[in-house]
Amino acid sequence: MKRKTVSILAVLLVSLTSVASFAAETIKIGALYPMSGRGGLYGQDSEAAIKIALAEVNAKGLPGGRKLEAIVTDDQSKPALAVTLAKRYITEDKVKFLYGVVSSGAALAVTEVSKEYKTIFVGSDHAATDLTANAFQKYYFRVSNNTYQSMAAGAMYMQETKMGGKIAYIGPDYAYGRDQIAELKYSLGKLGVKYEMVGEFWPKLYEPDYTSYITAIIKAKPDVLVSGFWGGDTVAFIKQAKAYGLFDKMKYFHPDGGGNYEVFSTLGAECPEGLIMSARHHNNWPDTKENKDFVQKFHKATGRYPSYAAEGAYAGILVIAEAIRKVGNADDTEALIKAMEGMKIKLPEDPAGFTSYIDPKTHQIVQAQAIGVTVKNDKFPPAKYALGKMKVYAADKIMATEEYIDILTKSKKK
Amino acid sequence: MSFEIFISQFFGGLSVAMLLFLVASGLTLIFGVAKVFNFAHGSFYMIGAYFSYQAIALFDNFWIGALAAALGAGLVGMLLEICFIRRIAGREEEGAFQILLTYAFILILDDAVKFIWGPAYKTISKPESLAGSMDFGAVTIPTYNMFIIVLGLVIVVSAWYVLSRTKTGKIIQAASTDTQMVGMLGVNVSLVMSLVFGVATAMGGLAGAMAAPLRTIAPGTGVEVIIDSLIVVVIGGLGNFWGALFAALLIGEVNAFGILWMPQWASLLSFAVMIVVLIFKPKGLFSREKGRKKI
Numbered sequence: 062m063k064r065k066t067v068s069i070l071a072v073l074l075v076s077l078t079s080v081a082s083f084a085a086e087t088i089k090i091g092a093l094y095p096m097s098g099r100g101g102l103y104g105q106d107s108e109a110a111i112k113i114a115l116a117e118v119n120a121k122g123l124p125g126g127r128k129l130e131a132i133v134t135d136d137q138s139k140p141a142l143a144v145t146l147a148k149r150y151i152t153e154d155k156v157k158f159l160y161g162v163v164s165s166g167a168a169l170a171v172t173e174v175s176k177e178y179k180t181i182f183v184g185s186d187h188a189a190t191d192l193t194a195n196a197f198q199k200y201y202f203r204v205s206n207n208t209y210q211s212m213a214a215g216a217m218y219m220q221e222t223k224m225g226g227k228i229a230y231i232g233p234d235y236a237y238g239r240d241q242i243a244e245l246k247y248s249l250g251k252l253g254v255k256y257e258m259v260g261e262f263w264p265k266l267y268e269p270d271y272t273s274y275i276t277a278i279i280k281a282k283p284d285v286l287v288s289g290f291w292g293g294d295t296v297a298f299i300k301q302a303k304a305y306g307l308f309d310k311m312k313y314f315h316p317d318g319g320g321n322y323e324v325f326s327t328l329g330a331e332c333p334e335g336l337i338m339s340a341r342h343h344n345n346w347p348d349t350k351e352n353k354d355f356v357q358k359f360h361k362a363t364g365r366y367p368s369y370a371a372e373g374a375y376a377g378i379l380v381i382a383e384a385i386r387k388v389g390n391a392d393d394t395e396a397l398i399k400a401m402e403g404m405k406i407k408l409p410e411d412p413a414g415f416t417s418y419i420d421p422k423t424h425q426i427v428q429a430q431a432i433g434v435t436v437k438n439d440k441f442p443p444a445k446y447a448l449g450k451m452k453v454y455a456a457d458k459i460m461a462t463e464e465y466i467d468i469l470t471k472s473k474k475k
Numbered sequence: 476m477s478f479e480i481f482i483s484q485f486f487g488g489l490s491v492a493m494l495l496f497l498v499a500s501g502l503t504l505i506f507g508v509a510k511v512f513n514f515a516h517g518s519f520y521m522i523g524a525y526f527s528y529q530a531i532a533l534f535d536n537f538w539i540g541a542l543a544a545a546l547g548a549g550l551v552g553m554l555l556e557i558c559f560i561r562r563i564a565g566r567e568e569e570g571a572f573q574i575l576l577t578y579a580f581i582l583i584l585d586d587a588v589k590f591i592w593g594p595a596y597k598t599i600s601k602p603e604s605l606a607g608s609m610d611f612g613a614v615t616i617p618t619y620n621m622f623i624i625v626l627g628l629v630i631v632v633s634a635w636y637v638l639s640r641t642k643t644g645k646i647i648q649a650a651s652t653d654t655q656m657v658g659m660l661g662v663n664v665s666l667v668m669s670l671v672f673g674v675a676t677a678m679g680g681l682a683g684a685m686a687a688p689l690r691t692i693a694p695g696t697g698v699e700v701i702i703d704s705l706i707v708v709v710i711g712g713l714g715n716f717w718g719a720l721f722a723a724l725l726i727g728e729v730n731a732f733g734i735l736w737m738p739q740w741a742s743l744l745s746f747a748v749m750i751v752v753l754i755f756k757p758k759g760l761f762s763r764e765k766g767r768k769k770i
Contacts, residue, residue, distance in 0.1 A: 097585060098695030101594040234742050262734065265742045267699045269690050270494065272487040272620065273731035277738065280480050293596045293691035300598065301689050304608050304617030327596040327691060365595065 086127045088391040090381065091150030092160040092374075093143050093171065094186075096135035099267060099293060102323060103163045107185060107374035108133045109363045111160075113355070114378035121382075124389045129382060131160065138164035147174040157391045158183055158381055161374065165189030165236060175200045179394060181401075183381060185373035188317065188341075189236055190244065193425035194461055195470040200394070202401055202424040204380055205341050205373035208237065208317055209244045213459035214339065214430035215316030216248030218452060219285075224312060224337075225249075225256045229281050231274060231298070232289025234263035241289040241317055247465060259283050267294060275302050279310060288315040295319055296327045299336075308333045315339075316432055323368045325435075325444035332435055332446040339432040342372035345440060345447045346431060347412040355409040356441075366441045376408050376426075380419070412453055420460065427456045479613040484731045490620040492727025493627025497682035498700055499707040499719045500634070501675035507651045507714030508671045511560055511573055515580035516679055516704065517697030523548040523680025524692040525588050528597050537602035541684045548680020549673040555580060556672035561665060581697060589694040601688040623685060630678070631720060638716065647671060651714065706745050710752045712759025721760065 092111060094104030111131050119128050132154060136143040143162065150156040151174070159175055159182040162168040168187040175182035176198040184192060184203040188211075193203050219225060232238030242261065249256060260281040262274050275298075278286060286307070290298055295318065302308065313319075319338030344356045344366050355375060359367040380401060385391050387400040402421035410428060411417050417428045433448030441447065461469075502516040526547035527540035534540075563572040600606075601619045608617040638644040650657045650667050658664040683692075690696075707726055711718025726745050733744040752760055 097589065098698075099693050101589060101694055102596065105594045260738060262738045263742060268742075269686065269696075269699055270491045272491050273484060273734045274738075274741075276480075276483045276487045276731075277735045280483070280735065293693055296596060296598060297690045304601075304606075304619060305615055306608065323596055327598050331598075331600060365593075 086125070087130045088123070088127055088385065089150075089154055089156040090129065090131040090158045090160045090378070091147065091154060091156035092131050092133045093136040093146055093167070094133060094161045094374075095138040095163050096133070097137065100138050100163050102292075102368060103186060103370035104133075104135065106359075106363075106368045106371040107161060107163075109359060110367065110371035110375040111378055113358050113362060114375045114382075118378060118382035123382060123385055127385075127391070129378065129385075131378070132156070133161075136162065136164075136167055138167055140164075140167045140170035143167040144170045144174055147171045148178070151178045151180050157181070157394075160377060160381075161185050162187050163370065165192070168192055169196055172196060172198060172201045181394060181397060183377040185377045186370045190240060190461055190469065191236075191473065193420075193423040194466040195473050197423055199398060199424070202377075202380070202419060202426075204376040204419075204426045205369075206428055206430060207425060207461070208241050209461040209465065210428070210430055210459045211317040211339060211341075212241055212244035213248045213461075214432060214454035215245055215287075215314065216252055216254065217454050217458070218316065218337070218432045219249065219314070220252045220254050221452065224285050224314065225254050226284035227259045227282065228256045228285050228287055229260040229262070229278055229283035229311075230258070230287045230289065231262040231264065231271075231278065233266040233268075233291060233294065235266055237291065238263065238266075238289045242287065244465075245287060245316075247468070264294075266291075269297065271298050271301050275305050275307055279305060279307060283311050285312045285314050288313060288319060289317060290315070291318050292321065292323060293327070295321070295324045299324075299328060299333065300331060303331070303333055308336065312337060316430075318369070320433065320435075320448045321369045322366055322441065322444065325446050326366065326441070328446070329443050330445045332444075334435055334437070334446070336435045337432065338435065338448060339430060340369045340448075342367070342369040342410045343431070343448060345438060346433070346451055347410070349409070349411070349413055351407060351411065352409040366444070372409055376406070376417075379408070380404060380406055415456065417456075423461070423466075425460070427460060429456045430454045430459055480735070482611070483614045483616070484735055485728065486614075486616050486620065486624070488728040488731025489724070490623045490727075491730065492723045493623050494682055494686050495703055495707055495727060496627055496720055496723035497630065497685065498679055499704040499711075499723055500630075500716060501678040501682075502701075502704050503708045503711065503714055503716060503719040504671060504675045504678075506708070507716065508647055509556075509560070509564075509668050510654075511564075512577070513675075514574060514577035514701070515584065515697070516676070517699070517701030518581050518584040519548045519552055519676040519679035519697070520683035520686070520700050521692065521694075521697035522551060522584060522588065523683030524599075524687040524696065525592055525597070525683075526680065527684035527687055528592070528599055528692060531599050537599070537688075540599065541681060544684030545677040545681040548683070549677030552676025552679075553669050553673035556669050560672070561668070564668075584697065585694045594694060597687075597692040598690070599687045619688060626685065634716065643670075703745065706749050710749055710759060712756075712762035715759060715761040718759055718761030 096104040163186045165187040188208045190207045190209040230242045313336045315338045320340040384400040388396045405418045431451040431453045433451040436449035438447035505513045523544035527544040530543035531540040605619045707722040711722035734741045
């Protein structure tokens with residue numbers, strides 16, 4: 062009897078110490094994503110991508126045999142909640158990195174926490190240029206393109222294809238929608254592209270019905286309709302506009318998020334041909350081993366193809382692991398920052414012959430942007446269309462200029 | 476403004492208004508008769524859309540989808556009324572409980588659809604016969620939008636008939652005026668309440684199914700339609716069926732022409748109309764300050 066008690070105690074002790082030592086070896090990442098509501102898709106795709114990336118980096122090994130681990134919590138895309146959760150991650154869970162965030166509003170709040178607690182925040186999705194410009198702080202890094210990059214590439218596309226003349230814009234009435242058109246106008250101005258704005262339309266985010274906007278846009282008779290919609294709003298607008306014949310009357314140009322996979326998978330056969338779009342990640346482009354592997358791994362794990370958000374969430378984990386390998390531990394924050402500044406990293410969305418890198422000055426990842434038109438492609442069901450005829454814009458040509466960062470800093474201070 | 480543009484905006488506004496009315500009328504009916512503010516009414520719109528999506532996936536027929544949406548949402552509505560809402564009726568803290576309870580329904584239904592259908596956006600196709608568009612000279616109106624307008628009118632006329640020409644309608648009107656009195660006259664009041672709840676939520680579900688070919692369905696869609704419906708109900712007078720119709724038309728058209736004339740301010744217009752109405756008629760346009768309430 063006594064021996065039995067002793068042995069149980071021994072087993073308990075061993076298991077306890079093993080848990081303790083396991084805990085010591087784990088490096089925690091505190092991720093924040095919307096897991097419910099409209100943005101839930103992006104959170105769930107990001108979580109799946111994080112798991113894939115963690116399996117890869119842990120299999121490859123980290124210094125001292127330590128493992129990376131991520132905790133994912135629903136921030137409901139609310140800034141106040143995101144701040145509370147970020148602080149709890151740092152003080153209670155002792156995370157070494159804050160991670161993720163889809164809403165730019167929430168990200169702008171979390172970056173303040175990151176600065177205050179001197180904890181690195183790797184942004185995987187949100188696109189507001191501010192974070193790597195006027196709201197930049199040295200603990201922040203972004204591993205996906207911002208809207209400036211998309212719109213700068215968009216302006217180059219417009220110049221190249223001689224798209225111009227009368228332009229109308231429609232985008233959600235908040236920072237994301239407002240920034241896109243301001244950035245496009247700035248880049249068009251820089252390139253000397255001549256155009257005339259014949260209308261700007263500002264439905265609210267998640268507006269269910271665009272009927273009255275569509276008839277008003279048709280009345281304005283633009284040559285090009287520039288669109289700044291996001292996610293499901295793109296789908297609703299396209300479905301409603303198609304019945305009015307809008308796409309026969311003007312070019313539809315949507316360079317930041319129009320070509321997101323979830324737009325194609327939802328629209329299926331209803332997607333019109335010839336829309337000019339881009340996205341931060343494409344399942345069918347580039348045709349590299351890295352991209353094919355990533356897309357297939359994601360499909361195997363979830364049974365669906367990834368939305369753009371997944372690639373960013375995957376990329377950030379690789380960046381963090383690489384930084385830890387360079388430094389040799391995850392405790393020296395300043396050394397980790399140095400390691401991440403200028404880091405080169407091959408990612409699924411890099412076309413052949415190009416490697417993404419992190420701009421040491423703004424901590425923004427520098428990536429090429431490809432813009433294409435919708436063509437039939439049923440390799441990624443349920444989508445029946447994807448982007449084709451891609452035109453690729455060099456990464457260094459679409460970075461926010463210092464002049465623009467100055468303009469942004471001054472205008473947002475007002 | 477040319478006549479063509481006027482017609483084009485007008486019909487656009489009308490189709491928006493009819494979908495708005497389908498949701499708002501249920502909301503106002505429940506408030507008028509059961510005195511419950513059903514915060515979760517938009518969620519019935521959402522589950523209606525999902526039911527229709529599912530039925531179409533199984534039977535490949537749009538109309539079966541519409542039927543499944545109305546029946547499914549109505550049944551869920553009645554079930555929630557019988558199991559939960561009825562339990563808090565007449566209690567002292569009823570007002571606060573109503574908000575808590577119906578808000579909880581929003582969260583539960585959002586998570587339920589995410590659990591069953593996943594987080595990805597869903598949409599359905601228009602039925603073949605309504606997929607085209609009609610050209611009236613220079614004006615193009617999609618056939619489906621025209622169908623929504625006609626459907627809305629059919630529902631308005633049927634509702635008018637039921638409410639003012641049938642015994643059931645008269646009981647409902649009476650119950651909204653004085654529930655206790657109606658009960659004393661031998662009417663099974665709780666059955667009336669459940670029925671009203673069922674019909675109202677069925678209308679919400681039908682609205683979801685009708686809107687699905689134009690919009691995207693996702694967890695959280697319900698919250699997006701409840702705000703506009705609430706504005707409509709407040710403008711029309713809480714619990715006033717005809718008020719909801721008038722207010723939906725007003726909001727639909729004000730937005731349609733607002734977008735044309737001052738696109739920068741378009742998203743503020745609904746609120747501006749509501750504020751103006753509340754200043755002059757604090758209980759809504761169709762309220763009677765004193766005397767009996769009419770639905």
